[in-house]
Structure formats: C-alpha cells, structure tokens
C-alpha cells in the first residue's frame with residue numbers, strides 16, 4: 001500500500017456500504033441466523049467489525065508513515081535508491097581556533113627539530129613547583145593562583161596533587177626520561193584560580209619549549225624565538241627582550257613582538273591601536289636560561305649543570321589566538337557556540 005488511493009481501495013473492499021466484506025458478513029451471517037442464535041452471532045459480527053475498522057485505520061497510519069519516510073529519504077538524497085550516486089555529504093567540523101593556533105606554533109618548532117612531549121594535568125607539588133626551584137612556602141608560588149585537590153593534608157607536601165598551573169613540570173618529567181641533548185615543545189591545558197573575564201579563564205592553554213645541550217647560550221634562545229615568531233606571524237615582525245623573573249630560569253626575560261596589527265606604529269589611522277595599547281609591542285612569552293638548580297633535580301640522568309646548559313620558554317596559546325584572530329573575549333573560546341566556531345570552518 002503506497003498511497004491514499006491504494007488505501008481507499010482497501011477500505012472500500014472491507015467497509016463499502018454496498019458490497020463491502022462487512023456488509024456481506026452482515027447479510028450472510030447475521031440476517032440469515034436462526035433467531036435463537038442471533039444474539040451470539042451479533043456479538044461475533046460486532047467483534048469482526050471492530051477488528052476491520054482497526055485494520056483500516058492502521059493501514060492509513062502505515063501508508064502515511066511510509067510516505068513520511070520516503071519524503072525524508074528523498075530530502076537526504078537517499079531515494080531513489082541509486083548506489084552509483086555520490087554519498088551523503090556530512091559536515092566534517094573544523095579545528096578550534098586555539099587548537100589551530102597551537103598546532104601551527106608546534107609545527108614551527110617541529111621544523112626546527114623539536115619533538116612534542118606531554119604530561120599530566122593533575123600534577124604533584126613536586127613537579128609543578130619544587131623541582132622548578134619554587135621552594136616550599138616561597139612567595140614566588142603566590143604568582144600562580146593554584147587550584148589544589150582537596151583532602152591531602154595527610155600527605156607530604158611534595159606529593160600533594162594540584163591542577164598544573166603551567167606546562168613547565170613537563171620539562172622535569174621529560175628530563176627524567178630522556179638524556180640530553182633535548183629539544184621539546186609541550187602543548188597543554190593549565191589551570192589557575194582566576195575568575196573568568198574577557199582576558200582570563202580558569203582553564204587555558206600553554207605551549208612550552210625546552211632545549212638542552214652543551215654550550216646553549218642566550219644567543220641561541222634569541223635566535224630561535226626570533227625565527228619562530230617571524231615564521232608564525234610573518235617575516236616583518238621584530239622581537240624585543242626585556243628582563244623578567246621566573247624561579248626556574250636565570251636570567252629570565254619577557255619577549256615582545258612588534259604589533260602585527262598596527263605594524264608597530266601604535267596607531268591605526270587616526271585611532272589608537274588597542275591590542276598593543278599604543279606601544280607598538282605585544283608581550284608574547286616568558287623565557288630564560290634553565291636555572292642550574294633545576295638541572296640539579298635531574299643531574300643523575302646526564303644533566304650535570306657544569307656540563308649542560310639550556311633555554312626554556314612558555315606562551316599562552318589562547319592569548320595568541322585572541323590577538324591573531326582579533327577576538328575580544330576569551331570566553332568565546334570555551335562556550336562552544338557553533339555560530340562563533342563556524343568562522344574557522
């Protein structure tokens with residue numbers, strides 16, 4: 001039964017007043033029954049009538065359902081079935097802008113011979129702080145508002161768990177496993193107890209780097225990072241290094257790139273350039289020479305601070321994605337609104 005016409009034929013065959021099966025049953029069975037059997041035959045005929053009516057209604061539902069299914073199939077290109085037609089195209093999705101930025105940056109370092117390393121997001125105090133030269137109770141720990149896992153007071157401090165506040169613990173973890181020379185890039189999520197606003201999120205992403213060998217100098221650090229920024233932002237950007245402090249690097253610096261939005265002028269036509277706050281420079285990452293105290297923690301795996309030296313750097317992938325794509329609210333990266341994300345499809 002394919003359509004309303006088929007169904008009407010079916011219905012009339014059973015229910016037409018004039019010659020339908022029900023009418024015939026009525027004529028041949030009920031009317032012809034002897035009077036003492038009339039009551040019983042009447043009940044049976046009624047039962048048949050109810051069944052036939054139900055069957056006819058069900059048949060109507062059936063052909064309507066089939067019609068809907070066929071229409072849906074046709075809309076989706078599944079009907080008429082023709083196996084030589086191309087398949088149904090499904091949207092393949094798109095890289096999230098933060099993932100895209102991370103992959104592009106990681107690629108820049110891979111081309112320089114760096115390998116990718118990673119480590120746990122739930123980290124111990126030892127890897128996140130102590131082995132990175134943040135001694136217990138040192139005020140430098142206060143610069144990273146840390147989310148601790150509850151209920152661990154019974155454990156020694158170095159074993160207590162927390163959400164890693166940076167990707168730097170993977171430096172130590174990798175040096176424990178691999179002997180020098182070492183060149184690694186470490187993308188990953190990190191957490192800090194920062195209330196969410198347009199530029200902060202309690203979860204965000206970093207890309208860390210570490211190079212260790214004999215005779216690595218600050219010149220290698222500058223040359224490598226300057227090259228990487230030119231590769232990532234375009235060959236016309238300049239880099240600038242300003243002194244800074246991190247417990248695990250000495251000396252330490254912040255690296256700036258000339259503003260790739262205003263070209264370093266601080267102005268866009270008559271308007272002030274907002275991303276660089278009219279300075280012409282944008283702070284991109286923290287870096288420095290690995291502090292000998294850090295090597296002391298992995299000395300037994302070939303990292304004798306008198307024999308090897310190295311540099312490290314760390315940057316925020318979300319921040320770079322915000323600047324690169326001109327997005328003014330970091331929360332947009334984490335809300336999963338398809339209308340926003342579709343722009344990268």
Ligand code: PHE
Pocket residue numbers: 165166167168208209246249286287288312313314315
């Ligand atoms: N871990 C530092 C931070 O999160 C960044 C950094 C990494 C600085 C490596 C120097 C060297 O702020």
